Each structure stands twice: as C-alpha cells, then as structure tokens.
Amino acid sequence: MRRYWLTLLPLGLGLVLAALWQAGLWPNPILYLRVDVGTLLLLLGFLGSLVWVLSLALWTTAGRRGGEEAQSCFRREQADAHRRFIRRLDHEIKNPLTAIRAGLANLTDQGDSAILSSVRAQVDRLARLSADLRKLADLDTQPVEREPVDLSLLLTELVELAQERPEAAVRHLRLTLPQAPWPLPSVAGDRDLLFLALHNLVDNALKFSRPQDTIEIRAFEDGPAVVVEVADTGPGVSEDELPHLGEELYRGNMTRDVEGSGLGLALVQAIVARHQGTMVIRSRRGQGTVVSLRLPVAR
C-alpha cells in the first residue's frame, strides 16, 4: 500500500474547483442549507460508518499483503539456507568418499572378495546419493535451455520406452493426446530436463502400482498452459503423507520396500519450478494417485 496520496485526491479536486469559482469565472451564488438536527445526526453517523469500513478494509488488505510478502521472503531464505547446507554437506562427504574409493581400489588389487565388493557397492550408493542431492541443489542455479518442446513427441517417446519395461507388460499403460481441434502446443523449456521429470513420474507410477493396475498419461491445453497428468490406480497415498511427497529423501510408509533414492519427486518439483510451472498431487488411499504438471505454453 504505497498509494496513501490517493486519499488526498478529493481535497485537491475541491481546492481546484474552489479556486475556479472564487476567481469569478462563473457566478458564485451563496446556498443556504437548512436541516433538522435529527437528519444531520443520521447523515453524520452514515458518513462515520462509511469512513470506518473503508479504512478497515484498507488496513486488512495491506496487512495481509505484507504478511504474505514476509512469509514468501522467509520461505525463500529458508530454501537458500537448505541449499547451502546440502552443498556444504556434499563438499564434506566428497573427499572422504574419494579416499575410501582409492583405498578400496588398492585392496581389490590384492584379490577380490565378496566383502570388498559389497563395501564397494555401498560406497557407490553413497557417492550416488551425494551426487544426486548436489544436482538437485544445483538445479536452481544451473542454466536451463529455452527452446520450444513438443510434449506430444516427448510423451510418445517416453511411453514407448516405458512399454519395454517388464512392469508395463502386466499393467494397462495408456497415453491420451489431444488431436482435435488442434494438437498440443509447444512449451518453452529444456527438453532433456522435461523428459527427466516426466520419466520420473511414469517411473513412479510403474513402481508403486500393482499388476493389473491402470496407468493413464494424458496431456491437454488449459488456457496459457499445458497440463500433463500421470494417473494410476495404485495403492494411493494418505492425506497426511501428501504434503511431504516432494521433500528430499522422503519415503512413504508403504514404499519402504520399493527401491529408489527418495529424490524423484523432489527433482520433478525443482524442474517444474525452473519452467515457471506447478505440480499438484491428488491421491486417495486405495484408489490411486494423479500428479498434474502445469507448464506455460511457448509464445
């Protein structure tokens, strides 16, 4: 609310008009108003209420907006701190991991054993995790290409790839793309990153559903955006788990037995955010899950 001066507008107008009339350009007759006290009090009361209501309305919108600003500022700061923390953690983990790998390479040179290869596998896992966390944190600052991306083409390729997987053979995988009245418009973005994001969604749908479940992938135009939905009839997620799905390393109660890094959806969210898009997840326990991505149409 930086427009307090607007309240002075009526006064200014009055001043100008008064000056014009006083200057004698027009006849300036004297008006005598007669009013009884009752009506005068009623009018004054009405005026007072009006002023009060208006100022109250003004105050609350100003307050709310200020609050929102402060909150989003706070959230941004928190996200920055979080990212800095991940970078530092990653940095501190990298050197010991490099040393362990070099040490292991020396050991395996002297004859391989089951124990050594198991330790190696765990070190690889740690290295992978640190790299993935790092890349996730870097996604916010990394340059993103802006070229028109045909999502129809990309989704077709993605589904072809998914059909080759053994899980897909026992599930009903469907892709629906609009043809009439016109095909899907392009979105502006980084084709490779968008592919990765959508791949993760389809991958999740395949991983977390059961045989004979249906997976629908659909895309449609909605005003200035393209909406891509990946829906499944899988086990679904409970309401209290829903807000945490996009968090790093979050694993749902029911998915502890499914292999994964716990970074898939966080990555999707980060990629979508870099494209000025949004991600919404709706889910019902026992019925399934649908993830919708909204991506702005390329101009």
Added chain:
Amino acid sequence: MGEKERPWRILLVDDEEAITSHLAPFLERAGFSVTVAADGEVALRLVEDVAPDLIVLDVLMPRLDGRETLRRLRQAGDWTPVILLTQVGTPAERAMALEEGADDYLNKPFEPYELVARIRAVLRRVQRGGQSLAGARRLCSGSLELDRQARRVILDGCEIPLTTRALTLLEYLMLHPDEVLSRERLLDAVWGWDYPAATRAVDTRIAELRRALDDSAEDPQLIETVIGEGYRFIGRVEVRE
C-alpha cells in the same frame, strides 16, 4: 603406450592426505611414477624439479587453489597436460576448467580406475599429436571449425545454428578425439547430471549434431557410434589460431 624406458611421471596435487596416501600407491601400481604435492605453491615449485608428464590437480586447496595454479602454469607458457579434480561439478566450473586450459576434469568422488583411464587417454593424445587441444581457441576437423571463444560452429564457411548444449557436446567430443566416450560420461560432462534415465538425451543431441553437420550414422566421417559403449569423434582434430 609409447616405447619409453622410464615410466610416465605424474605430479599428484591434493591437500587431503587421506586421498593422496591411497591414490599415489594405486597410480604407482598402474605403472606411473608419482610425486605428491600438498598445495598449489608446492606444486609450482615441484614442476621444475620433477618435470612431470602430467599433473593431477585438485581444485579446492588452501593457499594456492587448483584454478590459480593452472592459470599461473599456463601464463608461464607451461603446457604440461593437467587433469583437474573438481569438487562442485557445476556447468560453470566445468566450463572454467576447459577455459583455463585443463586437458580433462574428473568429479570427486571418482573411481580410481577412471582416473587411470583418463590419464592414459590424455598422455596418448599428447604423445600422438604433440599439440595440446586444451588451450586452443579454434578446433578444426576438415571443413568443420569450432570457435570455442565465440561459441560458433562453421561448416564449409557457413555458420550453422546449434543449441548451446549441442555445441558443448561437440566441443567435448572434439577435445577428446579417438576416445570412446560413454553416454554417462557425456551426460556428466555436458549436461551436469547423469541420471540413468537420461542417456536417451545424449542420443537425441548426437542426432541433432549429425543432422546439422551433415554426418550420417551409417557412414560417419565425424561422430561414430560405438555399439554398447558410446560415441567417438573420428575426425582428425587440429588447432587453428
């Protein structure tokens, strides 16, 4: 490898003793003669005494960091091949590594076998061509010219439009001629992320490059597909000033 009587001399520069104490013996066993330096200042002093064939240089070090060490080395006209050990691995850092004249870079935590493979590849390249490609402003192969500073690609005298990523990919391929580069390595080097799902992205960009450069997959003159392994730049790469 070349018929040299003496083993290749490697100068290993890293402030982390835990790393050098494991890595040095590993490299020794791989057939190299290794000298260790704990920071950039020591490294610059040792370069004259040891005359290494290659320097493995950590980027983040106290006193004189790897980047500054590399810069001073190149400013002094020393073109000893350098492999940088990068920490961050952001595209900016990778671009910096190549700009400052590093011959290759490897992200920590790397596999020691991968380091040995990279060392051998760089040494082979240097031994064969003599000239280091790392510091070149313009790389040429036949009628193809890549201006690294202006970020332009010229084919038969005409500039061809390429996406930034395709150009960076071509640059990386041309900087590593005759080397088989796996999709994972290309992803890591050019895209900055190497999620297994994304290897398709490499194929898409290679196809874009081939279209733009008028090169075919069946009878390649520039970029060859090595089935089951990756891609290789088979054109002869020369430096043009």
